[in-house]
Amino acid sequence: MSRPRTSIKASKFSISARPITEYERAALDVIWNIVAKEFEVPLEVISSPRRFGAWAQPRMVFMYMAKIYTPIGTSQIGQYCGNRDHSTVIHGQQAASDMEDTDKRMRAKIAAIRAKLDETNISHTDFQSSSKLKERFWQTEGFL
Numbered sequence: 370m371s372r373p374r375t376s377i378k379a380s381k382f383s384i385s386a387r388p389i390t391e392y393e394r395a396a397l398d399v400i401w402n403i404v405a406k407e408f409e410v411p412l413e414v415i416s417s418p419r420r421f422g423a424w425a426q427p428r429m430v431f432m433y434m435a436k437i438y439t440p441i442g443t444s445q446i447g448q449y450c451g452n453r454d455h456s457t458v459i460h461g462q463q464a465a466s467d468m469e470d471t472d473k474r475m476r477a478k479i480a481a482i483r484a485k486l487d488e489t490n491i492s493h494t495d496f497q498s499s500s501k502l503k504e505r506f507w508q509t510e511g512f513l
Contacts, residue, residue: 389445396439396491397449403485404431407478416451426468426475432458433465434482438491 389397401415408427415431417424428450435446443455443462450458468475 387445389441389448393439393441393445394449397435397441397446399489399491400434400438400486401431401449403482403489404434407482407485415449418451426465429461429465429468430475430479430482432461433469433479434486436462437483438486 401412404427405412405414408430410424410427414424415428419425432446432450435441435449436443443458447453447455447458465475465479469479470476
């Protein structure tokens with residue numbers, strides 16, 4: 370008796386990544402607010418399907434900063450960025466890193482973003498509560 374053949378097809382829609390926790394969303398909100406302010410783009414750009422440079426570059430820098438400052442995986446970062454695939458996030462992170470190495474203006478922008486993120490004290494070990502992360506951001510921006 371032979372077993373029936375089965376085929377397993379991989380699809381980007383078949384496996385769903387775990388949902389983003391409230392702590393991760395708070396950290397990503399803080400990072401995105403700082404990146405959007407530095408690039409002077411509206412907050413809605415992060416989840417926009419548009420791919421032109423003025424919006425794609427801030428999104429790639431955001432992905433890069435999320436990788437550096439948080440332990441959040443590429444699938445969750447992709448969810449936050451309008452349900453983008455994890456490979457898109459990896460490409461964005463690499464592209465931003467390359468731009469930092471080769472483009473003086475981008476290096477200056479990324480340095481300014483890093484300085485602001487360092488002021489907020491977001492790090493891999495700082496995921497105690499989303500309210501603390503948001504409070505630090507608003508204090509850094511001078512609202513509290």
